[in-house]
Amino acid sequence: MDQKIAIKVDDLTVAYNYKPVLWDIDLEIPEGVLMAIVGPNGAGKSTLIKSILGILKPIAGSVSIYGKPYEKQRQLVAYVPQKGSVDWDFPTTALDVVMMGTYGSLGWIKRPGQKQKKAALEALEKVGMLPFKNRQISQLSGGQQQRIFLARALVQNASIYFMDEPFQGVDATTEIAIINILKELRKAGKTVIVVHHDLQTVPEYFDWVTFLNVKKIATGPVKDIFNDDNLTKTYGINYKVSIQE
Amino acid sequence: MLLQAYIINNKVMSNAQIEIQIIASIAAIACAIPGTFLVLRKMAMISDAISHSILPGIVIGFFITQDLNSPLLILLAAVTGIITVILVEYIQKTGLVKEDTAIGLVFPALFSMGVIMIAKNANDVHLDVDAVLLGELAFAPFDRLVVSNIDLGPKSLWVIGSILILSIGLLFAFFKELKVSTFDTGLAASLGFSPAILHYGLMSISSVTTVGAFDAVGAILVVALMIAPAATAYLLTNNLKRMLLYAVGFGVFSAISGYWVAHWLDASIAGSITTMLGIIFLLVYLFAPNKGIIAVLYREKQQRTEVSLLTFLLHLKNHTEERERNVNHLNEHINWQKVRSKTVLDLAFKNNMIVIKNKIVSLTDKGDAFTTKAIDYIITNKDTQIEYMKDDFFLFRG
Numbered sequence: 002m003d004q005k006i007a008i009k010v011d012d013l014t015v016a017y018n019y020k021p022v023l024w025d026i027d028l029e030i031p032e033g034v035l036m037a038i039v040g041p042n043g044a045g046k047s048t049l050i051k052s053i054l055g056i057l058k059p060i061a062g063s064v065s066i067y068g069k070p071y072e073k074q075r076q077l078v079a080y081v082p083q084k085g086s087v088d089w090d091f092p093t094t095a096l097d098v099v100m101m102g103t104y105g106s107l108g109w110i111k112r113p114g115q116k117q118k119k120a121a122l123e124a125l126e127k128v129g130m131l132p133f134k135n136r137q138i139s140q141l142s143g144g145q146q147q148r149i150f151l152a153r154a155l156v157q158n159a160s161i162y163f164m165d166e167p168f169q170g171v172d173a174t175t176e177i178a179i180i181n182i183l184k185e186l187r188k189a190g191k192t193v194i195v196v197h198h199d200l201q202t203v204p205e206y207f208d209w210v211t212f213l214n215v216k217k218i219a220t221g222p223v224k225d226i227f228n229d230d231n232l233t234k235t236y237g238i239n240y241k242v243s244i245q246e
Numbered sequence: 247m248l249l250q251a252y253i254i255n256n257k258v259m260s261n262a263q264i265e266i267q268i269i270a271s272i273a274a275i276a277c278a279i280p281g282t283f284l285v286l287r288k289m290a291m292i293s294d295a296i297s298h299s300i301l302p303g304i305v306i307g308f309f310i311t312q313d314l315n316s317p318l319l320i321l322l323a324a325v326t327g328i329i330t331v332i333l334v335e336y337i338q339k340t341g342l343v344k345e346d347t348a349i350g351l352v353f354p355a356l357f358s359m360g361v362i363m364i365a366k367n368a369n370d371v372h373l374d375v376d377a378v379l380l381g382e383l384a385f386a387p388f389d390r391l392v393v394s395n396i397d398l399g400p401k402s403l404w405v406i407g408s409i410l411i412l413s414i415g416l417l418f419a420f421f422k423e424l425k426v427s428t429f430d431t432g433l434a435a436s437l438g439f440s441p442a443i444l445h446y447g448l449m450s451i452s453s454v455t456t457v458g459a460f461d462a463v464g465a466i467l468v469v470a471l472m473i474a475p476a477a478t479a480y481l482l483t484n485n486l487k488r489m490l491l492y493a494v495g496f497g498v499f500s501a502i503s504g505y506w507v508a509h510w511l512d513a514s515i516a517g518s519i520t521t522m523l524g525i526i527f528l529l530v531y532l533f534a535p536n537k538g539i540i541a542v543l544y545r546e547k548q549q550r551t552e553v554s555l556l557t558f559l560l561h562l563k564n565h566t567e568e569r570e571r572n573v574n575h576l577n578e579h580i581n582w583q584k585v586r587s588k589t590v591l592d593l594a595f596k597n598n599m600i601v602i603k604n605k606i607v608s609l610t611d612k613g614d615a616f617t618t619k620a621i622d623y624i625i626t627n628k629d630t631q632i633e634y635m636k637d638d639f640f641l642f643r644g
C-alpha cells in the first residue's frame with residue numbers, strides 16, 4: 002500500500018521557558034488514517050499538536066503538511082482544542098462558535114454570510130446540537146460543548162483534523178456519536194489525529210497510533226505496535242492491557 | 247443692554263454646553279469600543295496602567311513640540327502605551343510574578359519618570375500633572391481649532407473625533423478577527439489570524455484612544471469610560487455586537503446625564519459622569535434579567551421549589567398507601583418545613599397535578615403523566631428536556 006504522507010515532522014524540539022517538553026520528534030502520518038496519540042499527562046501531546054499547527058514555535062526542527070509548511074496549508078487543517086482553552090463566558094452562542102470555523106476560508110476582513118451560516122447549521126445538525134444553536138456556550142454541558150467544537154471543526158471542511166481529547170468528560174452516547182463522525186471522516190479520505198487517554202478503546206476506535214512521552218516511542222498501525230512493550234516504555238510502569246482479539 | 251448681554255452670555259454658555267456634551271459623548275463611544283474587548287480579555291487593569299504610564303510619552307512629546315495637542319504627542323504617548331504592555335508581558339513571562347503585580351511594577355515606574363521629567367524641566371512651562379491627569383471637560387470648548395481665522399470648533403473634538411472614526415473603521419474591518427482571537431486564541435492562530443498582531447493592534451488603539459480622550463476628559467474618566475460601560479453591557483447580553491452597542495449606549499447616556507448632574511449640583515463634570523457610570527453599573531448588576539443578582543436569587547428559589555414539587559409528586563406516585571399521602575403527615579414523610587410544603591402543595595394544586603379528597607392527596611392524570619415523563623428524562627440524562635416539559639405543564643410558576 003503506497004500512501005501519501007499527510008504530515009511530516011522532522012527533528013522537532015519544543016520548549017517552554019527553555020525546558021524542552023518535546024525532544025527530537027520524527028513523525029510521518031500517512032493520509033487517511035484515524036490516529037491516536039497516547040502518553041501520560043504532561044507527555045507533550047497537546048504541545049505536539051500546537052507545534053504542528055504553528056501555535057507554538059519550535060526551537061528546532063520543522064513540520065510539513067502535504068510537503069509544504071503549515072502557513073501555506075492552513076485551509077487543509079482543522080483543530081479541536083483541549084477543553085478549557087477558551088473563554089466560556091464569552092458573549093457568544095453555539096451557532097456563532099461554529100461559524101468561527103468558516104473564518105479561515107474567508108481570510109482577513111471579509112465577513113461571513115448566508116453560505117457560512119448554512120454550513121454551520123448543517124454541522125450543528127450533524128452533531129445533534131441544532132436545538133441548542135442559540136444557547137450561550139457556558140450554558141451547555143461538557144459533552145455538548147465538545148460537540149459544538151467538533152461541529153466547528155467539521156465546518157472548516159479540512160483534510161486533516163486534530164482533536165485534543167475530544168472524549169474528555171463525555172458520556173458513552175456522545176463518545177460513540179463522536180467516534181462515528183470521526184470514522185465517517187476517515188471514510189471520506191480525511192486524516193484524523195486524536196489525543197486519547199482511554200487505552201482500552203484504542204484498538205476499537207483507531208487504526209494508527211503514536212506513543213509519546215517527551216520523545217516519540219513508536220508510531221505505526223495499531224495492530225502492529227499497540228502492545229505491552231510500547232505501553233510500558235511510554236507509561237514507565239509495567240503495563241498490561243489485555244487486548245482481546 | 248443688560249438683557250442683551252444676558253442673552254449673548256447665555257447663548258455662549260449653551261454653545262459651550264452642547265460642545266461639552268458632544269465631546270464627552272464622542273469620548274464615551276471611542277472608549278467603549280476598545281473597552282469592550284479589554285473587558286472580555288480580562289484586561290481592565292491594563293487600561294488603567296496605560297492611562298498613567300503614557301505620561302513620559304506626553305512629556306517628551308511636549309518638550310519637542312511645545313504643544314499639548316500635537317499629533318506627535320499622541321503618537322509618542324501611544325508608543326509609551328505599547329511599551330507598557332510589552333514590559334508587563336515581559337515581566338509576566340519570567341514567571342516570577344502574576345499579571346497584576348507586573349502591571350503594578352511597570353506603570354508607577356513609567357508614571358514617576360514622567361513626573362520627574364516635568365519637575366526637572368517644565369517648571370516654567372504650562373504643563374502640570376494635575377492638568378494632564380485630571381483634564382477638565384469644562385475648559386475643553388475654549389481651546390479651539392482656528393484655521394485662517396475660521397473657527398472649526400474645539401480642538402479636542404477634532405482629536406477624539408478622528409480617533410473615533412479610526413476605531414470604528416478598524417472595528418468594522420476586523421470585527422470577526424478580534425472576536426475569534428479574544429474568544430479562542432488557539433483557533434485564531436490556527437486559522438491564520440495572528441493573535442499577536444491583533445493583541446498589539448488592540449493595545450495600540452487603546453493607547454491612542456486613552457491619550458486622545460484624556461486631554462479632554464482626564465485619565466480617571468478615560469479608564470471609567472473604557473471599563474464601566476462594557477462591564478455593564480456584559481451583564482445584559484450573550485451577543486458581542488449587542489454588547490458593543492449597549493456599551494456605547496451606556497457610555498453616551500452617562501456622559502450626557504453626568505453632565506447635567508454636574509450642572510445642577512455645580513460639581514465636577516468628570517466626577518459626575520464617573521458617578522453615573524457607577525450607578526448604572528450597580529443598577530444593572532442588581533436588576534439584569536439573567537445575570538443580575540436578583541434574577542439569580544429568584545431563579546435559585548424557583549428551582550428549589552420546582553425540585554421540591556418533583557420530589558413531592560414522585561413521593562405520591564411511589565406510595566399507594568393512604569397514610570403516606572395524608573395532608574397532615576406529608577411534612578413528616580418528606581421532611582419539609584411547613585412553609586415549603588404549603589408552597590409546593592399550592593403549586594401542584596394550582597397546576598391541576600393533584601386532587602385532595604378527605605385530606606388524602608392523589609395525583610391527577612396530568613400529574614401522573616408529568617411525573618412519569620420527568621422520571622424518564624432524569625434517568626436518561628436529558629435534563630434539558632425537563633425545561634421544555636415544564637413549559638408544557640406549568641401554568642403557574644413557583
Ligand SMILES: Nc1ncnc2c1ncn2[C@@H]1O[C@H](COP(=O)(O)OP(=O)(O)OP(=O)(O)O)[C@@H](O)[C@H]1O
Binds near residue numbers: 043
Ligand atoms: N504554557 C506553558 N508554559 C510552561 N510549561 C508548559 C506550558 N504548557 C505546557 N507546559 C508543560 O509542558 C509539558 C507538556 O504539556 P502538554 O500540555 O503538551 O502535555 P499533554 O501531554 O497534553 O498532557 P495532558 O494529557 O495532561 O493534556 C508539561 O510538563 C507541562 O507542564
Ligand SMILES: [Mg+2]
Binds near residue numbers: 046047048083165
Ligand atoms: Mg493535553
